[in-house]
Amino acid sequence: MTLTPKKPAPPLTLKAGTSWAAAWQRCLAAAPEAFRDDRVLNLWDARWHADGRVLPATSPVDGTPVAGPPRLDGDTARRAVRAALDQHRAWRHVPLAERRARVAATLDALVAHRDLLALLLVREIGKPWAAARADVDRAIDGVRWYADGIAPMLAGRTPLDGPVSNIASWNYPMSVLVHALLVQALAGNAVVAKTPTDGGVACLTLACALAAREGVPVTLVSGSGGELSEALLRAPEIGCVSFVGGRDTGAAVATAVADLGKRHILEQEGLNTWGVWECSDFAALAAALPKLFDYGKQRCTAYPRFVVQRTLFDAFLTVYLPAVRALRFGHPLAVEHPGDPFPALDFGPLINAAKAKELTDQVAHAVDRGAVPLHRGSLENARLLPGQDTSAYVPPVTLLGPPPSSPLHHAEPFGPVDTIVLVDTEAELLAAMNASNGALVATLSTDDRATFDRLAPQIRAFKTGHGVPRSRGDRDELFGGFGASWRGAFVGGDLLVGAVTQGPPGERLPGNFPGYRLMP
Known part of the structure; x- marks a missing residue:
């Protein structure tokens, strides 16, 4: 044959x-x-x-x-x-x-x-x-x-x-x-x-x-x-x-x-984290993972850090690696024929070549000091025009255990780079999820609602989802941040209007001000 x-x-x-x-x-x-x-x-x-x-x-x-x-x-x-x-x-x-x-x-x-x-x-x-x-x-x-x-x-x-x-x-x-x-x-x-x-x-x-x-x-x-x-x-x-x-x-x-x-x-900015602790619902996590790479994680509510219970690491990788390997990225306007619809991509380039180089250098720095590469994408798998400038493109990367000396350990990468930290105790889980002194959002995947209710208040993020991602929100949803991720008035719904108008004498706006904080 x-x-x-x-x-x-x-x-x-x-x-x-x-x-x-x-x-x-x-x-x-x-x-x-x-x-x-x-x-x-x-x-x-x-x-x-x-x-x-x-x-x-x-x-x-x-x-x-x-x-x-x-x-x-x-x-x-x-x-x-x-x-x-x-x-x-x-x-x-x-x-x-x-x-x-x-x-x-x-x-x-x-x-x-x-x-x-x-x-x-x-x-x-x-x-x-x-x-x-x-x-x-x-x-x-x-x-x-x-x-x-x-x-x-x-x-x-x-x-x-x-x-x-x-x-x-x-x-x-x-x-x-x-x-x-x-x-x-x-x-x-x-x-x-x-x-x-x-x-x-x-x-x-x-x-x-x-x-x-x-x-x-x-x-x-x-x-x-x-x-x-x-x-x-x-x-x-x-x-x-x-x-x-x-x-x-x-x-x-x-x-x-x-x-x-x-x-x-x-x-x-803040390092938004996704914790996995005493969890068995990995199907829900698998469904959420591709969406987390929206716009190459160049957004304030992206999740670039996963904090995973060590005994669940193999189950986590079983759903994580196929999701990251299937990501579609490249030129947002490249098509097979000029009249074809716009391509369906998870992300395109970073904002500029300087940011792409900075992020690539941070990955190299982390690996040199002990981080373990679990996944490294390639531009060969990107949808690109022949001969085009690719200096602003960074394929997805996943690192295990970024060293404390690396910016990827404590700061938001603002690009398609994930880091994973393994923990054995609840105290380690909370410490790793709070690495950046305040964040906008966080998620904890755990089967037991009582465990979530006990741990979520100790996560220094303004919004914490139970197995689901949180977003900035607007309209009738309150939004703010903890620690160094936010200062001043909170927004969302009538609070956005309140933040830019005068109220009754002596009014105290909800938000992060010196000596004053409203918890969500």
């Missing part, structure tokens, strides 16, 4: 209409006031300005040059904040019905440009198409929930004395940053936002252009954190600071706002 050799798969190609050039032309047509030639503009004093020094930028997807942030200097940023205060003083007196109408019109415009916003997210920050669409949809649906129900949330409350300043990381421009801006404006505040340094400037520019057209008082500027901090954090005009990012930058922000007694919401 003669076997016919299997034909090699044809090389992948770019999905039709998804080049950066095509996306840019759509931006120029959709919001010509905000995009000019090959650059984006800054929005302040209710006008678009061709100011700032434009920095070069490339797409993490394939190294294609994209629009860079037009970075302002400190003096111009201070002028922008002063202008935002003038907008705020007018907007805070606009009736709620009119604010709702303008925000609702903005949401309708976002829906009309949903696919373009999603494509910009793919190109600028490397999100797979499904994740990019979900980011846009969560922003729209979340703000609509607030628009429909905000009246009772505002009962007895008034806008702040100054605009809200927003500084957020690059990974969720729509569902975190744009969502926050529109809810803050709905509550009666003018809003100021700094574009993230690492990506998302075009997506945010388009979203803010659509809001500004409807008369929503939004300011959008680019610049370095060091140069703009005096204006965006310390300026007396600012009524509240909302920050989402890493602990190093967050610590500096926390110091600045605490010294001034300024209202603040500071969400920072």
